[in-house]
């Protein structure tokens with residue numbers, strides 16, 4: 001799968017003005033935007049519509065995780081909003097993911113449906129502490145297989161798991177990777193990271209990048225620099 005817009009900028013801002021100050025500098029032909037829990041909780045669907053009205057495709061990153069009926073209905077609401085991509089937690093289980101898939105399949109031109117596997121802020125010790133033995137890679141693979149079986153379009157994982165997942169599930173299953181840090185960027189709360197070039201070289205389809213762009217002194221130039229590096233690969 002080849003897509004010229006690999007970068008999804010994570011709009012993690014506290015309000016409309018700060019978010020739009022960045023969005024105003026971005027070009028919808030070079031990147032997509034991700035609206036997550038903070039901005040959506042503050043500004044709601046209206047803000048997603050505003051971004052789409054400016055020509056951006058939006059990944060609505062609300063990571064739905066609930067009983068099947070509730071998640072299916074939430075996905076349908078996201079589809080009604082016209083978003084490009086929506087996600088659910090794969091750990092919500094097969095029936096939950098299948099319900100989301102079935103509901104979206106009833107609609108014309110549904111958003112891409114993606115399953116979050118193991119958050120990129122977690123390492124093996126964090127997983128052990130919540131009662132999940134094994135490595136993040138093992139757990140990502142198990143959840144990715146489940147997601148593919150029920151017809152998800154792809155998963156969210158860290159760039160570190162891209163190669164093993166593709167070796168197992170093929171290259172058409174979309175891999176969306178946060179945990180992306182250009183060389184020299186602070187990892188912050190992310191534990192499983194790679195550089196943008198490493199992630200794409202490994203086979204990631206889309207990179208979710210927040211603070212390395214949004215907190216840069218010149219966000220547009222930071223985004224273009226990363227994008228130029230990826231286009232040169």
Ligand SMILES: O=c1ccn([C@@H]2O[C@H](COP(=O)(O)O)[C@@H](O)[C@H]2O)c(=O)[nH]1
Pocket residue numbers: 010011012036116118119120121156157178179180188190208209210211212
């Ligand atoms: O496993 C996950 C799933 C989602 N995210 C989201 O991606 C961005 C990453 O932002 P950075 O500032 O580049 O760390 C953020 O919105 C997360 O909610 C993730 O990081 N890991």
